[in-house]
Amino acid sequence: MRNFITNEWLTIFTVFGFTSIVIAKYLNTLRFNDFIAVIGNSKYLKIYSKDQKFIDPFDGFLFINLALSASIFLYFGYSSFISDIPFDITAFLKTLFAFSTLIIIKTLLERLIGSLFEIDSLIDHYLFQKTTFKNYSGILLLIANSFILYTTGFTKIIILITLSLICLINIIGFIISFKNYRKIINPNFFYFLLYLCALEIAPYVLLYKAISEYNV
Structure with a gap:
């Protein structure tokens, strides 16, 4: 059983995540509703990618939830599959x-x-798509964390289901984005391929190699 202090801290950060989502919806309710319906509907990507800003408050608050929820989820994942460690606020921060x-x-x-x-x-269109589906994954992580936090005995199952859904969501997002922007991608396909290899594939290969060598 998790102790009271652990639940208290995790509850506080989970509430912060919920609050950031509520603020994002308050800032632009119509956009938030379109955002929630982005899976299987390219309306959000087509409309709002045209009005991108370098600093977007709407995406900013959704990112706050993503960062908090992902960090909590990482703690649950590590505790469930690697080592059952007590919650430490310094390590979490x-x-x-x-x-x-x-x-x-x-x-x-x-x-x-x-x-x-x-x-x-x-790249701007592609980054907007990635940001959208990352933030969408953040909402899914928030829901999963809430279930893990207040239920017992299903943590590993919830984690595996959540990871599977996140992978599926991001694959769907990539396909939708590629279909929407194929007219832009096709003339620049070589450079786009270099970009994918340099910043989407290589970092994960290097991370896997580093983890493998560390475990050895």
């Missing part, structure tokens, strides 16, 4: 900072590479 920093730096680097290859428009 470090995880939260590392996750947030990684996503922000990666996004900025992707924009820089888009400028270097002179495919800014293509």
Whole structure:
């Protein structure tokens, strides 16, 4: 059983996640409703990708939930499949900072590479799609965390189902985005392929290699 302190901290951060989503909906209710219906409906991607901003409050609050929910989910995953460790607020805040920093730096680097290859428009559309489905995954993580936090005996099942759904959501998102922007991608396919290899595939290969060598 998780102790009271652990539940208290995790409940606080979960409430912060819910609050950030509520604020995002308050800022733009119509956009939020379109966002929730993005799976299987390309309306959101087509409409709102045209009005992208470098700093978007709507996406910003959804990102806050994503960072909090992903960090909590990582704690649950580590405790369930690797080592059952007590919740530590310092370690959690470090995880939260590392996750947030990684996503922000990666996004900025992707924009820089888009400028270097002179495919800014293509990368902007692609990043908007990725941001949309990452934030959508954040809502799914929030729901999963809530179930894990207040139920017992189903943690591993919930984690595996959630990971499967997130993978499916992001695959669907990539397919939708590719279909929507294929006219932009086709003339720049070579540069887009280089981008995918450099910033979408290589980092995960290197991360897997690092983890494998560490475990050895």
